[in-house]
Amino acid sequence: MNLIRFSSKPILKRKGLFRLKVSAIFIAVLALPAHAQPEPSTARKQVYVRVQQQAADAIRQEAERHRWEDYQAKLNLFIPSEISQYAPCPAPLSLSMPGGEHLDLRRLRFEVRCEAGNGWEVAVTVKPDIYLKVLMAKETLERGHVLSASDLTRRKFNISNLRSGYLTRPDDAVGLTLKRRVRELQPISQSQLDSPVMVERGQRVMMVAIQDGVEARTMGIASKKGRKGEMIKVKNESSEREVTAMVVDMGIVRTGFTSGR
DSSP: OBEEEEEEOOOEEETTEEEEEEEEEEEEBOOOOGGGSOOOSSHHHHHHHHHHHHHHHHHHHHHHHHTOOSOEEEEEEEEEGGGGGSOOOSSOOEEEOTTTTOOOTTOEEEEEEEOSTTOEEEEEEEEEEEEEEEEEESSOBOTTOBOOGGGEEEEEEEGGGOSSOOOOOGGGTTTOEESSOBOTTOBOOGGGEEOOEEEOTTOEEEEEEEETTEEEEEEEEESSOEETTOEEEEEETTTOOEEEEEEEETTEEEESSOTTO
C-alpha cells in the first residue's frame, strides 16, 4: 500500500489560474479511513483533492510500469480562477484524462465535472516534476563511441523535462554506439544509441544455417554493412548465389539454406 506525503504551498494567482504546488514523496500506499478525510468546503478544494489524487495515482502506475526506483514527484496544479464562481458539488466529481492511456509527463490534463445540482466543468493542468536516477555520461563522448559500463553514471534528474526519453539501467546502453556527441552528465536516451556495425560492405563473413537441428557453415561476402538484427545480402563463396541473411554477431550472419543448395 502507498503512503503519499504532501506539503502544500501558498496559492498564487497567475494569468487567471490558481497555481497550487504540492510535493509528493511516494513511499508506500496507505488507505486512510473515510472519516479521517474532512469534506472539502469549496469547489476549488474539491477539484484540488480529486485531481491531486488522480495525478498521483497516474504517476504511481507509470512508475510501476517502468520499474522506477527511489523516485520523487512534485505536483504543480493549475486550476482556472472561474472555479470560485461555483458552489461545492453535492456529489463526487467525475474526472477524465483526454489522450487516453498515453501519459505525457510534461503536462497532465484533466477534465473535471460536477454532474449534480447546477453542474459545472473545469479543465485542470498538472505539471509534475519527477526526479529519478537516470543514465548519464561521466564525461563528454564523441559520436561513434561504443559505450561501456565505465562511461556511465546514474544521477537524479527531472525526467519531466526530457523530450527525447531516458534510460535507467546500464544493460540498456552498454555495447551500443552513440549516434551523436553526448556532453558530460547529459542524460542518455534510446534515440541517441544504435547497435554497432557488425558487418562491413565487402567483408568476408561466416554464413550459418540451421535446418532440422543440423547446423551448416560456409563463407560469404557481404554486399552491404549491417548491424545486429538487420537483413543484408550475402554472396555464398561456394555457390556464388546471393541470399538474404540476418546479422547475428561480429562477422556472422544467419540464413535459411544449407551450403551448396
